[in-house]
Amino acid sequence: MIFPKDCLLLPPYNQANILSIKSKMDYNFHEIEKKWQQYWEDNKTFKTPEDLTNPKKCYILDMFPYPSGAGLHVGHPEGYTATDIFSRFKRMKGFNVLHPMGWDAFGLPAEQYAIQTGTHPSITTRNNCDTFRRQIKELGLSYDWDREINTTDPKYFRWTQWIFIRLYNTWFDETLQKGRPVSELSVPEEIKELGQAKIVKYIDSKRLAYYANAQVWWCPHCRIVCSNEEVLTDGSHEKCGNRVEKKNLKQWMLRIQLYADRLLKGIDSLDWPEGIKDMQRNWIGRSTGAEVDFQIDGMNEKLTVFTTRPDTLFGATYMVIAPEHQLCSAITTPEEKESVENYVKATSLKSDLDRTDLSKDKTGVFTGRFAINPVNGKPIPIWVADYVLTGYGTGAIMAVPAHDTRDFEFAKKFSLPIDCIQDPDVTDTDRKQRILEGNECWTEDGKYINSSNPETGIDINGLAKEEGIAQITKWLESKGIGKARVNFKLRDWLFSRQRYWGEPFPVIHWEDGEITLVDEKELPLMLPELEKYLPGESGESPLSNSSEWLTVTDSNGRKGRRETNTMPQWAGSCWYYLRFIDPLNDDMIFDAAKEKYWMPVDLYIGGAEHAVLHLLYSRFWHKVLFDLGIVSTDEPYQRLFNQGMILAFAYETGAGAKVSGDFVEEREGKHFHKETGEQLRQIVAKMSKSLKNVVNPDDVTSKYGADSLRLYEMFMGPLDVTKPWDDKGVKGVFGFLGRTFRFLSVSENIVEGDEDAEVLKGLHYLIKKAESDIENLRFNTAISAMMIFINLATKKGRVTSETARTFVKVLAPFSPHMAEELWNMLGNTQSLAYEPWPLFNEEYLKEDSFDYPVSFNGKMRFNITFPVTMTKEEIINIVMADDRTTKWLAGSKPSNIIVVLNRIVNIVVKN
């Protein structure tokens, strides 16, 4: 055997030492992670503090998952790791932290599985939750598991039902812009005179929860109601391919529209991404305008339209009503009856997508009837067209084809008159002529023309837009044929589903037509056990199959039937953040003092797909609860952040065919088809079963450990951008963790005494950087800073124990298992979860000198190091005397010399 020279120099006892070091050096993440997860669980390390006197509190929330049968995918841990780092950091900063997790477990998949197999959804749900919980625990996330909640737990949905009762018993006082109990609603005298039935009707018309007919898509084949997205463009059901039809069903609705203004104004005060705020604003869609009445020629009826541009009334040359408009058949003349009826019927078969597709030609039919334009007395034709929707405005519009592209297209197609009433501000005289003649649409502003009428006395010619709107609105109001109005795009919320696996409504429909709610004391109203989960014949929920549960009799022998609809999945997720505050309370929804302490949620992280609906619905409920004095804040989520989607590489052939990951092999950085040998293009796509590019976190943790998975997900890039998963990237952070462990776990590397100045500077820079990066959720650069520090420390070969302890604390929020292990090895017996976060000392970061880049006309040429205290004049003198300056000036004289202290020197030379 030949030994290398150096080896011979080692005394025998040192070789033994190497062995012991070697065993220490192994980064055995399996053992470490299991050990600390067990420790945290046994010691309830992350139990939420009960003490509510600490003024520093932080409520950190994840959007809780729907526990699907497929288990976790790598997208879940992204947001969870981010909130975990934030939570661990805040604990070290001395905050009381509330960081809970639960399950949004009502939902369709479990119900469909029940239909197929007869397995009760609660069993499927429990199994799925168990899988999710196991997987999440294996990531070492610091949740307080004593607060775990599940929306399908009767102890939880009891309170969801309780909130529904509150909504039902609340009305919105538009004067105060506030929800109030119906007991405080005063019924007008004229209604009181009409008797009890009318009084009840009046009150019902004010309740935030109301019962109404609503049109839904119905698949006769599957016997279920479908959502818009389940209906394909050709009007068939996505799942079975059969044709769907529209069906009117009695549904529960919530009057979110009344809260539109409050929901809109509330957005301003929130620390949310601007993009999400804009999306919510657009969804609410507030627009101001006016309602205008048009008298129908030859009938004692009027047609009311909503318009944002009442000032363009002189240009209104026809009207359009939606096919569902209530006056549609009354308006239609006998001659046009057949064509209108056919058109209405054809529309009802169209899916919403089909109907609203911009690329499709506009369709419509004439009703045979005219309306009178109030500003000039001209009769204008009334048409029916499906581009006008019933749900928005009044379901009728006045068309101004000269200045609205949609109206223009329609007018051109059906040869309707086009009257230009705004002077186009264009220099091109040909174009100007075309616009004035009604051969081109002008949608920008311009001074009014042709906008006066001696009979009505209006004249807005020459005025600008704002003044025109004001004058016409004033005129309409004075004549009693119109008024200023605010309109919202936001529609009331359809709040019932014809499903089994959801919260039952605590509602009884009595045989005499009365509707009553179940007494609060009787909650929760449980779901009945069923033999089969198929929907009822007529579109009713599966609950209608249950006989005992369904019927009730009151003390007077009156028979009643329970509501068979259930609540949508949104219901449970609308308020879960409140239950986390006091999840085990059986006496009330939550303790008021605890709510006051913990609310609002300080940081809420989840996917952008919930940017509108979940967040808007949740804010709506919260505002109602606020108005009723149940919660103490007006908004639930103070700071929101959306993580980006994690995509994965996929492969396609030159022809664009997708190739499953199984058939791809990599050679020299290129990708080839294993069978055909064809070179493939690497693309980035959503993870999907068909592309076989789904990454399972279990595979990653078993190979590299949870700390590596966490670190990689955070190191991939900024939290909010979509980014592709790359297995190779995990190796990078795994390598870093291994190097860190191997360095800090060897006692020879840890010394006592004074720290090296460079290491000290690096360490304090790291503390500062990590702290601000965590606060700003910029974890990728914080991790990079840790790598830089470890690279420096390993180069130096040793650090002081003080430095080691400090570094481990910085590492702790990111890779807590390894940090705990190292903390323990450094001689500590307690968990470091509550160790104070290290303070950085600005003194160590101070530099004596700065390496100035010297540039000529902005191009960097060379560097010179100067003391940081050196003045501009001294710097200029030395730089100008430098040989390299002479070289770059090449005989020219500088016209200007810019010195920005401790930043740059720029010498300007004019050519």
Next chain:
RNA sequence: GCCCGGAUGGUGGAAUGGUAGACACGCAGGACUUAAAAUCCUGUGACCUCACGGUUGUGCGGGUUCAAGUCCCGCUCCGGGUACCA
């Protein structure tokens, strides 16, 4: 169509208007090993050059500035949202 983002090496990305490419992956070379893996070291935007060094470079075209990846104007492409909103 409209709204909101984005475009930086082979890849993910970094960069208060002030040295573009930190950190990492990949790749290349080397060390260790019988060998491989693991680990460690070195190099690595492109182009010219033995080298010193130079030229060029942040999607495209203009502009502001002593100085632009960053600010402004006009485009192109990509991603997300939305669907005729009167």
